[in-house]
Structure formats: C-alpha cells, structure tokens
Amino acid sequence: MRRFEELDWQETPMGPISLRRRQDAVLGVVFEAKLGEEFLMSSAFTASESELSRQGLAMLEGDALTVLVGGLGLGYTAVTALEDPRVAAVTVVEALEPVIGWHRAGLLPMSERLVGDARTRLTHADFFAVVAGRAEAGGVSGEEFDAVLLDVDHTPDHLLDPSHGPFYTVEGLTRMRTHLKPGGVLGVWSDDPPADAFLRLLEQVYVDVSGRVVSFANPLTGGESACTVYLARRPRLNGRAQPPGSAG
Secondary structure: OEEEEEEEOOOOOOOOOEEEEEEEOOOOOEEEEEEOOEEEEEEOOHHHHHHHHHHHHHHOOOEEEEEEEEEEOOHHHHHHHHHOOOEEEEEEOOOOOHHHHHHOOOOOOOOOHHHHOEEEEEOOHHHHHHHHOOOOOOOOOOOOEEEEOOOOOOEEEEEEHHHHHHHHHHHHHHHHHHHEEEEEEEEEEEOOEEEEOHHHHHHHHOOOEEEEEEEEEEOOOEEEEEEEEEEOOOOOOOOOOOOOHHHH
16 A cells, blocks of 8 residues: 555535545554645544444433434444444435545445445435525434434534534524434534533533543554533423433
C-alpha cells in the first residue's frame, strides 16, 4: 500500500469532499475525509463515536429498538448500534452523497458490516431539514424512533454549515423531540467539553439530561484526549421519563 492515496474527490453543494488513506508510523492505516480545507472525519480516533451509540442505547429498555443516526461519517456510530442485539433497524441520514457512495463501494473499514446488515437503511438527505419538517426523507419523515444519535457538527456552536444553527435552539430541539418515542433518547456528539449553555437548552425540552466526557488514549501525545456525548430523554406521556424497568 502506498503511504498516501486519495481514494475519491467530488464536488458537493457544501464544497469539495475528498477521501484519503495514509500510513501513519504510530497509528497505522488512517482514513480521513476533508470538506474543502476542513477535516471532516478520521479513523484515527473513533471511541467517542462508538460511545455515542453505546451510552445512548444503554438508557433504553426493550427489544425491536429503532435508531436514527444523523451523519454517516466513517460508520462507527451506526455499526456500534447494529452490534446491540436489541436493535431492529438503523436508519442513517447523510447530507453528502459521496459518503454513502464510499460505503456502498466498500472503501472504508466499517463499510461491509454496515452495508451488509439487512437492518441498515442509508438515506441521502439533510438531517436538519428533515427533523425541522422542511424536507422529506423515506423512513424518517413522520416517524418516531427509540434513539436519535447525531454526529455531524464539531460542537453545538462550531457548525459544519450555518444552516444547522436553528437545530441548537429550544424551538429546534422541540421539533427534534417529535421524532422520538415517549421515553426515547437523543444523543449528540461534541468535540469540546460539556457546555453549560447547551445543557441548559436541552433541559428546557428534555429530561435526564447529561453531558458525559468520553476519554480515550492518544498514542500521538502519549496521553489522553476527550470528547463529549450529550444525552437527553423525551418525557413519557405523563410528562415524566421513567427509568428502565419501571412501568408506563
């Protein structure tokens, strides 16, 4: 394998996107995607993307769970959801069509496990437009899910595109709530430490709100790095979420 290889390059409405594979002396084979000059995703560190699924699904009980993933990326969030035997269906909404194409072409480490699972549905659409009711998407519009897991923006205030901004408001989070079943869980990934401002926003719409730090080893620094997983629950029909194992 060559030390560096560009596997794909395409124009998108958000700018040019590219997929690269490189050999790193410390990390081994690394897959990276760039949107314009900004790094979009990397396989170098994926623990927090997986924890978004694990911790979100751990808040749920029951079987035949349905999961909506906002942002396909390298596939780690979706594949981790599929590893939970209680999950019956995972719908992934991705705004950048080339990213879906990479997985269907088998270019990424998680591609075969993702595309080869009959429970997976990949949908090309703008997640934020769909949950706000500005766009339709098969298998998403008008549906309620047990869990919605969002990994698109760098943080709630460092956005990949300015059009995502209305989501991170009380009004946007209230619209998001309609896509969750009563007692369902919203998970949001962030590259920064927990932000009090976003936690306060979540608390105006949801219950059982937390910002959990996910730490992982960083071989490049010899220390640890960390990201955040925000979790929140839609109240049940009686207005209060109940813990797993309780009635209602």
